[in-house]
Amino acid sequence: MATKHDDAAEACCPSVLDAPLDQAEAEDLARAFAALADPVRLRLLSLIADAGEICACALLEPLGKAQPTVSHHTKALADAGLITGEKRGRWVWWSIVPERVAVLGDALAPARSNTPA
Amino acid sequence: MATKHDDAAEACCPSVLDAPLDQAEAEDLARAFAALADPVRLRLLSLIADAGEICACALLEPLGKAQPTVSHHTKALADAGLITGEKRGRWVWWSIVPERVAVLGDALAPARSNTPA
DNA sequence: CGAATGTATCTACATATGTCAATACGTGGG
DNA sequence: CCCACGTATTGACATATGTAGATACATTCG
Numbered sequence: 001m002a003t004k005h006d007d008a009a010e011a012c013c014p015s016v017l018d019a020p021l022d023q024a025e026a027e028d029l030a031r032a033f034a035a036l037a038d039p040v041r042l043r044l045l046s047l048i049a050d051a052g053e054i055c056a057c058a059l060l061e062p063l064g065k066a067q068p069t070v071s072h073h074t075k076a077l078a079d080a081g082l083i084t085g086e087k088r089g090r091w092v093w094w095s096i097v098p099e100r101v102a103v104l105g106d107a108l109a110p111a112r113s114n115t116p117a
Numbered sequence: 118m119a120t121k122h123d124d125a126a127e128a129c130c131p132s133v134l135d136a137p138l139d140q141a142e143a144e145d146l147a148r149a150f151a152a153l154a155d156p157v158r159l160r161l162l163s164l165i166a167d168a169g170e171i172c173a174c175a176l177l178e179p180l181g182k183a184q185p186t187v188s189h190h191t192k193a194l195a196d197a198g199l200i201t202g203e204k205r206g207r208w209v210w211w212s213i214v215p216e217r218v219a220v221l222g223d224a225l226a227p228a229r230s231n232t233p234a
Numbered sequence: 235c236g237a238a239t240g241t242a243t244c245t246a247c248a249t250a251t252g253t254c255a256a257t258a259c260g261t262g263g264g
Numbered sequence: 265c266c267c268a269c270g271t272a273t274t275g276a277c278a279t280a281t282g283t284a285g286a287t288a289c290a291t292t293c294g
Contacts, residue, residue, distance in 0.1 A: 016159055017166040017218065020179075026156035026163075033159075036225075037151035038252080039143035042133055046143075049134040049228055057270065062137075066254050071272055073252090090261050090270045101134065101225050108153075108222030110215060111166055155282075174240065183284050188242055190282090207240045207291050 013103055017111035032104055035080035040065060041073045045096065048083055053095045056085075130220055134228035149221055152197035157182060158190045162213065165200055170212045173202075 014025045021029070036042060040063060047062060048054050059070050074094060077083045081100040085092045131142045138146070153159060157180060164179060165171050176187050191211060194200045198217040202209045 016153075016163050017213065017215070019163070020167050021160055021163045023156065023160070026159040029159055030154055030156040033150050034154035034251095036133075037147055037154040039140065039147040040252085042143040042146055042150075043138055043140070046133050046136070046138045050137050055270095065252095067271075068255080068273080069253055072254095075272080087260090087271090092271065096134065098134070098227060102227065105222050105225030108218050108225070110219065151281095157282085172240090182282095184241075185243080185285080186283055189284095192242080204241090204290090209241065 013106045015109055015111060016107050017109070029104075029107055032080050032082075035076050035082060036104070038073070038076075040069075041077055044070070044073055045077060045082065048094050049096050053093050056092045056094060059094075130223045132226055132228060133224050134226070146221075146224055149197050149199075152193050152199055153221070155190070155193075157186075158194055161187070161190050162194060162199065165211050166213050170210050173209045173211060176211075 014021055014029070016029070036045075043063060044059060047059060051058075056070065056074065059074075060067055063070055065073075074083065074085065074092075078085060081097055083094050083096050085094045087093075131138055131146070133146070153162075160180060161176060164176060168175075173187065173191060176191075177184055180187060182190075191200065191202065191209075195202060198214055200211050200213050202211045204210075
């Protein structure tokens with residue numbers, strides 16, 4: 001688990017529309033957006049968000065995907081820091097990390113410098 | 118050119134964190150986020166945003182990529198509706214489509230229903 | 235018109251990724 | 265202790281994608 005999103009770079013909230021991103025910032029953001037670049041993962045995210053917290057076992061049926069596939073996608077989202085999982089007994093309960101989602105949202109926020117007065 | 122982002126679905130601004138997305142919405146959003154899932158395209162986007170409007174010929178050097186590669190990326194962003202190009206003489210001038218970028222940003226905005234009072 | 239120049243397309247290729255069957259791992263129940 | 269069950273990992277495969285050389289297309293200039 002552990003949500004290995006070792007930021008380091010990504011000073012905090014570089015906006016794509018603000019200053020030119022350097023290579024490192026661009027790669028970090030690209031990795032994050034890549035986690036959102038799959039319809040299954042987006043539905044997964046929305047299912048988790050809607051439930052607030054949900055057992056992985058409850059995701060297979062609505063997604064219509066095999067168990068390893070769903071596990072693969074939860075891992076991708078967790079690696080991106082977008083969700084976090086807690087193991088209780090034999091089940092894993094997933095919930096979203098709203099702050100992390102917000103970082104990506106802010107990266108697409110209107111530019112400050114280019115929309116002055 | 119033409120920015121073929123034939124939405125149709127994407128009612129307007131489905132938030133990933135709000136209601137569960139249906140298949141079509143998820144696929145549309147995924148396609149859009151996929152356009153952002155590449156560091157070169159993110160830097161491309163930020164270069165265009167920073168300049169307000171920029172000739173394609175001015176993108177090769179800062180990106181350090183071959184001309185066909187840059188053309189490939191501008192096409193990807195244009196297909197996603199994120200940028201639009203205007204041909205003037207032999208040059209193509211690219212600019213961003215802020216409304217479209219905002220749609221993606223809004224899709225990552227905090228949930229309404231799950232953060233009530 | 236023909237040469238020069240900027241951009242897009244074609245093609246090829248290496249890598250990345252989504253998918254799932256098989257299997258390993260961990261935990262709780264009998 | 266062993267089995268059942270939920271989850272993660274491995275392996276294999278088909279498809280998608282980033283990259284750039286070669287080339288086609290378009291426009292301007294002489």
